Amino acid sequence: MTQAGEQTKESTARVPVHQQVYAQLREAVLFGELAPGQAVTIQGLIERTGAGMTPIREAIRRLTSEGALEFRGNRRVVVPLLTxxxxxxxxxxxxxxxxxxxxxxxxxxxxxxxxxxxxxxxxxxxxxxxxxxxxxxxxxxxxxxxxxxxxxxxxxxxxxxxxxxxxxxxxxxxxxxxxxxxxxxxxxxxxxxxxxxxxxxxxxxxxxxxxxxxxxxxxxxxxxxxxxxxxx
CATH class of the missing domain: 1.20.120.530 (GntR ligand-binding domain-like)
Structure with missing residues (x-):
């Protein structure tokens, strides 16, 4: 691994897990990897990111407050459909x-x-x-x-x-x-x-x-x- 690669790895390691998970899910929403109207379960997001329940819930909370996701109950979230x-x-x-x-x-x-x-x-x-x-x-x-x-x-x-x-x-x-x-x-x-x-x-x-x-x-x-x- 190059020195630059080592620095990148070290930099990522210093970012809290909940922040890494939030950034990953935010990018999935931003670039349409999670499609409008597509329901996703919390368990599905855990499998997608490899993260635990706590950072996933925190990421969902933040993205919901930003209007990027809607919580639909039954442990599901969805990207809102635009009008x-x-x-x-x-x-x-x-x-x-x-x-x-x-x-x-x-x-x-x-x-x-x-x-x-x-x-x-x-x-x-x-x-x-x-x-x-x-x-x-x-x-x-x-x-x-x-x-x-x-x-x-x-x-x-x-x-x-x-x-x-x-x-x-x-x-x-x-x-x-x-x-x-x-x-x-x-x-x-x-x-x-x-x-x-x-x-x-x-x-x-x-x-x-x-x-x-x-x-x-x-x-x-x-x-x-x-x-x-x-x-x-």
Missing amino acids: VDAIDDLIFLRESVETRLAEQAATHISARQIARLEQIDSRLDEAITRGDVSAYLRRNYDFHALLYEAAQAPILLDVANSVWLRFGPSMRVVCGRMGTQNLPDNHKTALEALHKKDAAAVGEAIRQDVTQGMEEIRDALREGTGFAEMID
């Missing part, structure tokens, strides 16, 4: 919060962070070309997460993280049906604006990016196709 009204609320939140984060990021971001964003966007393009929905979702998230972290606005970042947990599973379903070729990608416009330190242009590029993505989910719901049928 059109919920999508409209999420669009409002994303336009407001993420546009602001992008604008603030433009004034704080470093050249190294911009270079990293360009690398992520290149990998996102590769995922689109391959039709790799899972990679697209992860690279898209990585891009936004790094951009928003550069804003140095922890309160807004917490709100954005919570919102992503609510729409992420549904985005996975929609992308899985549509494929990747027609998915929104305004990242290059945002990158050009970041190089120019044009905060308004960065904000507008991200506003368009998030709005188009959410409208794909809303359109799927308005077509009358239930997510349960889409998953099937």
Whole structure:
């Protein structure tokens, strides 16, 4: 094992088990590995993670409080199904919060962070070309997460993280049906604006990016196709 690998292992070992389990289940929700409407038992989550009952319950409690899971009794939890009204609320939140984060990021971001964003966007393009929905979702998230972290606005970042947990599973379903070729990608416009330190242009590029993505989910719901049928 390399020194870097040893450091990573040691770093992971220092993270409390309950935090590791929470992060693992949060990622499963965020990237749609747990599908909307899909009931999962606590025992199933124990088998999935290899964790004990106590950290699983703590993770469920946190994710339920964040709106990412709903407790259904009989030791089952489910990822909530979105409604059109919920999508409209999420669009409002994303336009407001993420546009602001992008604008603030433009004034704080470093050249190294911009270079990293360009690398992520290149990998996102590769995922689109391959039709790799899972990679697209992860690279898209990585891009936004790094951009928003550069804003140095922890309160807004917490709100954005919570919102992503609510729409992420549904985005996975929609992308899985549509494929990747027609998915929104305004990242290059945002990158050009970041190089120019044009905060308004960065904000507008991200506003368009998030709005188009959410409208794909809303359109799927308005077509009358239930997510349960889409998953099937």
